[in-house]
Amino acid sequence: MSTKNPAITDDMFTLLSEDEKNSEFIAVASKTFFRDAWDRFKKNKLALFGLIFLTVLILCAIFVPIFSPYNFESQDMANRNALPSLQHLFGTDKLGRDIFVRIMYGARISLSIGFATAAINLVIGIVYGGIAGYVGGKVDMVMMRIIDVIYAVPTLLYVVLILMIFGNSIYSMMLAICLTSWISMARQVRTQVMSLKEMEFALAAKVIGASDARILMKHLVINALGPIIVCLTMMVPSAIFTESFLSFVGIGIDPTIPSWGKLANDCRALIFSYPVQIIWPIAAICLTTLSLNFVGDGVGEALQLKRR
Amino acid sequence: MLKYATKRLVIGILTLFILVTITFFGVHAMPGDPFAQDNKVLSAEAYAAMEAKYGLDKPLPEQYVIYLRNVLRGDFGESISKKGQQVSAIIAKRAPVTARVGAIAFVVALTIGLTFGIASALTKKRWVNSLITLFATLGVSIPGFLFAMLIMILFAVKLKLVGIVGLDKPQQYIMPVFALSLGSISSITRLSRSSLRDVMNQDYITLARSKGTSELKVVTKHGLKNALLPVVTYCGPMFAGLVTGSLVIESLFSIPGIGAEFTSSITNRDYTLVMGLTIFFGAIVIVMNLASDLAAAAIDPRIKLGK
Numbered sequence: 035m036s037t038k039n040p041a042i043t044d045d046m047f048t049l050l051s052e053d054e055k056n057s058e059f060i061a062v063a064s065k066t067f068f069r070d071a072w073d074r075f076k077k078n079k080l081a082l083f084g085l086i087f088l089t090v091l092i093l094c095a096i097f098v099p100i101f102s103p104y105n106f107e108s109q110d111m112a113n114r115n116a117l118p119s120l121q122h123l124f125g126t127d128k129l130g131r132d133i134f135v136r137i138m139y140g141a142r143i144s145l146s147i148g149f150a151t152a153a154i155n156l157v158i159g160i161v162y163g164g165i166a167g168y169v170g171g172k173v174d175m176v177m178m179r180i181i182d183v184i185y186a187v188p189t190l191l192y193v194v195l196i197l198m199i200f201g202n203s204i205y206s207m208m209l210a211i212c213l214t215s216w217i218s219m220a221r222q223v224r225t226q227v228m229s230l231k232e233m234e235f236a237l238a239a240k241v242i243g244a245s246d247a248r249i250l251m252k253h254l255v256i257n258a259l260g261p262i263i264v265c266l267t268m269m270v271p272s273a274i275f276t277e278s279f280l281s282f283v284g285i286g287i288d289p290t291i292p293s294w295g296k297l298a299n300d301c302r303a304l305i306f307s308y309p310v311q312i313i314w315p316i317a318a319i320c321l322t323t324l325s326l327n328f329v330g331d332g333v334g335e336a337l338q339l340k341r342r
Numbered sequence: 343m344l345k346y347a348t349k350r351l352v353i354g355i356l357t358l359f360i361l362v363t364i365t366f367f368g369v370h371a372m373p374g375d376p377f378a379q380d381n382k383v384l385s386a387e388a389y390a391a392m393e394a395k396y397g398l399d400k401p402l403p404e405q406y407v408i409y410l411r412n413v414l415r416g417d418f419g420e421s422i423s424k425k426g427q428q429v430s431a432i433i434a435k436r437a438p439v440t441a442r443v444g445a446i447a448f449v450v451a452l453t454i455g456l457t458f459g460i461a462s463a464l465t466k467k468r469w470v471n472s473l474i475t476l477f478a479t480l481g482v483s484i485p486g487f488l489f490a491m492l493i494m495i496l497f498a499v500k501l502k503l504v505g506i507v508g509l510d511k512p513q514q515y516i517m518p519v520f521a522l523s524l525g526s527i528s529s530i531t532r533l534s535r536s537s538l539r540d541v542m543n544q545d546y547i548t549l550a551r552s553k554g555t556s557e558l559k560v561v562t563k564h565g566l567k568n569a570l571l572p573v574v575t576y577c578g579p580m581f582a583g584l585v586t587g588s589l590v591i592e593s594l595f596s597i598p599g600i601g602a603e604f605t606s607s608i609t610n611r612d613y614t615l616v617m618g619l620t621i622f623f624g625a626i627v628i629v630m631n632l633a634s635d636l637a638a639a640a641i642d643p644r645i646k647l648g649k
Contacts, residue, residue, distance in 0.1 A: 179353065182353055182357075183353065183356060183357045183360055186353075186354070186357040186624075186627070186628050186631055187357065187361050187624045187627065187628070188582045188585060188586055188623065188624070188627050189586075190586045190589070191361075191365075191620050191623060191624055194608060194616075194620070195364070195365065195368045195369070195620070196368075198368075198369070198372050198608065198611075198616070199368055199371050199372050271483070275485050278485065279485060279487060279590060282487055282590060283487075283589055283590050283593060283605050284605070284609060285605060285608045285609065298487075298488065298491070301491075302491070302594075305491070305494060305495055305499055306499055309495050309499055309500075312491060312495065316488045316491065316492065319485060319488060320483060320484050320485075320488060323483045323484075323485070324479070324480075324483040324484075327479065327482065327483050
């Protein structure tokens with residue numbers, strides 16, 4: 035190559051034609067990360083169905099008991115074991131109580147247990163897993179061994195013990211479920227934090243003097259949000275399942291509360307005479323857990339977790 | 343291997359010890375009086391005699407040491423609601439029934455789950471794949487006890503094919519076993535499918551094919567051998583699931599096993615029985631977890647190097 039630049043003259047340049055002018059114009063507005071994820075989520079029919087079902091269920095659980103002429107205990111002795119009708123949407127049970135209203139009360143209980151335990155697990159899991167993953171070394175070793183010990187015993191045994199000690203209220207059920215279920219969240223957060231803390235942005239934050247707590251919460255946990263959300267959506271159905279399972283066996287929460295497991299249990303004696311009644315609690319539990327699983331899968335796909 | 347096994351064994355024993363401790367103090371912290379049954383009022387002497395009989399008159403730490411020593415000898419004390427019956431005798435009588443149903447469910451879950459998982463991973467037909475995916479999703483979402491009720495209504499009430507209760511005839515095993523293993527079948531299907539798919543994309547599979555190895559040999563010797571590791575690790579948790587499931591399945595189908603006994607002991611507030619069964623269940627799950635982890639480490643040497 036010659037060291038001298040050739041002289042640049044005007045005739046070396048030509049004007050662009052009209053249609054070439056806009057060739058680099060970006061026609062699509064740039065989307066934020068979550069906007070992009072939402073668009074992908076919407077394409078997943080099952081996940082969308084799950085989301086709609088859950089929204090409707092939550093609204094019904096809030097408003098049906100408020101506006102319904104029946105409450106979960108009121109009896110209509112003239113209409114016992116009635117089939118579904120306009121008066122009683124899902125029919126009535128053996129004491130003439132409206133099943134629709136009872137199912138919606140059950141939804142309040144199941145959903146609040148599911149979401150409350152998920153929220154508690156989120157906090158404990160992030161703090162515990164975050165510290166274990168961020169500090170590492172001996173601290174991590176000890177914290178993980180503690181988890182191993184707790185995890186080795188089936189959840190059910192803890193739940194049974196807690197319910198026997200603290201009585202069978204909804205709150206002891208929440209406490210009991212939380213006792214073991216935060217572990218999967220803590221493990222997830224720990225793995226994420228361990229790999230993220232080696233990234234350049236974590237180093238950069240450290241270089242400009244951010245505190246450890248700030249790096250952990252503002253940089254590492256935020257970047258691990260995808261897997262955390264997926265883990266969270268999977269916790270809700272498992273909590274609902276544990277509660278309904280125990281109430282179904284008759285060792286769950288207070289039997290006067292119409293939780294879904296209790297409602298299914300009530301129908302057990304009636305499967306020969308009135309098998310129709312069992313459909314409602316089964317449908318409620320299955321559709322809710324299915325919807326939550328669909329939403330969880332959908333969120334995972336939308337955030338493209340597998341690609342990483 | 344020896345170092346890894348020792349480490350796991352120590353953790354296992356520690357867990358068992360903590361379980362016994364929690365159970366002991368948990369049960370003793372419970373409100374209520376184990377002798378206040380049948381609304382009978384006991385005289386002061388009778389009460390003291392009862393307390394002395396069950397060793398409840400001694401201070402709590404001393405009771406704990408005695409209990410620990412007895413548990414080590416396999417003695418869980420005498421049941422409170424069933425007079426004159428040792429907890430260990432009740433376990434010995436009821437456990438074989440549960441073990442039989444559980445073992446069948448274990449084998450069924452592995453066989454069907456692996457068949458579905460492998461078929462779904464290797465098939466080129468889309469409908470086979472979607473059918474298996476649908477089944478696996480439903481299986482994870484429908485709780486086993488509800489599935490049990492559904493098949494009960496279908497096969498016993500509507501079609502009247504089998505009786506609901508008891509385990510006298512071989513066909514009566516079908517419903518409890520399937521209800522018990524449904525969740526595990528789905529999990530194994532998902533697990534083996536995704537891991538076999540990953541493995542089949544590896545370079546050594548391509549190498550094996552290019553050397554002219556038959557497809558059957560590629561799948562069994564190179565593919566499955568590596569893909570089955572997650573399934574082996576899953577056997578521990580699966581066992582815990584089967585134990586948990588036995589609680590409801592046994593009371594639903596009136597199977598006289600240890601799960602049904604556990605449920606009724608809780609309802610009866612039979613403290614010694616609850617304690618004994620909790621420790622027994624916990625111990626089984628801990629041992630099975632240990633076994634599946636050690637098996638996984640024996641198959642794959644990478645595990646014991648630490649993740």
